[in-house]
Amino acid sequence: MRQPKSAYSPYAFDLTYGYFLEGNYAETVQASAKYLTLDYPDPIIILLRHVALLRLGRTSEARAMLEKSVASFKAPWEGHFLLLEFQSRLFDASPVEKSGPVAKDFVQRRAFFRAKRFAANSDKAKAISALQEVVQNGDRSSLLYLAAQIELERLGQAAPH
Numbered sequence: 001m002r003q004p005k006s007a008y009s010p011y012a013f014d015l016t017y018g019y020f021l022e023g024n025y026a027e028t029v030q031a032s033a034k035y036l037t038l039d040y041p042d043p044i045i046i047l048l049r050h051v052a053l054l055r056l057g058r059t060s061e062a063r064a065m066l067e068k069s070v071a072s073f074k075a076p077w078e079g080h081f082l083l084l085e086f087q088s089r090l091f092d093a094s095p096v097e098k099s100g101p102v103a104k105d106f107v108q109r110r111a112f113f114r115a116k117r118f119a120a121n122s123d124k125a126k127a128i129s130a131l132q133e134v135v136q137n138g139d140r141s142s143l144l145y146l147a148a149q150i151e152l153e154r155l156g157q158a159a160p161h
Contacts, residue, residue, distance in 0.1 A: 013042060017143065020048045021150055028052035036069065043079035044109070047086055051116050078106055085110065086117050108138050112148055119155070128157050 012035040019027040032049040035041055046069045053062035070083045115130035134148035152158075 013045060016045050016048055017147075020052060021147055023150075023154070025052035025055045029056070036065075040074055041069070043073070043075065043082045044113075046073075046083065047113050047116065050086070051120060054120050078109075082110060082113055086113055104137075104139075108134050108142075108144055112144055112151075115148070115151065119151075124155055128152065128155055131155070131157075 012031060016028055016031040016035060019025075019031055029049055029052050032045050032052075035045050036049065046066065050062050050066045053059075053065065066083070066087065070087065073080060073083060111130045111133045115127045115134070118124075118127035118130060131148045131152045134144060135152065138145040138148065
């Protein structure tokens with residue numbers, strides 16, 4: 001599904017992601033606020049905002065925001081899958097094929113956000129394992145690869161470069 005031009009702002013997306021990578025969670029929340037008012041927000045921004053709120057200790061706000069975002073979310077199945085999995089509401093594997101660039105990208109995003117869910121639930125070992133999966137199998141030129149390395153370092157693990 002294509003988004004109308006007025007519904008997408010690469011600047012807001014990049015700014016939110018950049019603040020998150022820096023560990024500047026207050027700015028992550030602020031940068032994502034307007035972006036989430038769009039008709040078709042990216043699930044990555046929803047999840048980055050959720051994790052940033054958790055890291056700021058604003059747990060009830062994080063949960064309420066995620067619930068509201070999931071309830072009104074409109075997008076292809078991949079976005080729904082990521083959001084529902086983050087809420088631990090899915091138990092089957094994704095229906096995506098295990099080959100091809102689109103499938104590989106989805107698998108990497110899923111592993112990264114699974115790691116974020118594990119970290120949010122204080123399961124550091126599982127978070128590290130999922131992030132290592134992203135780094136070992138990811139495209140070294142992708143933002144997700146860099147994000148996984150940064151998160152590994154935040155968890156006290158040396159990330160391969």
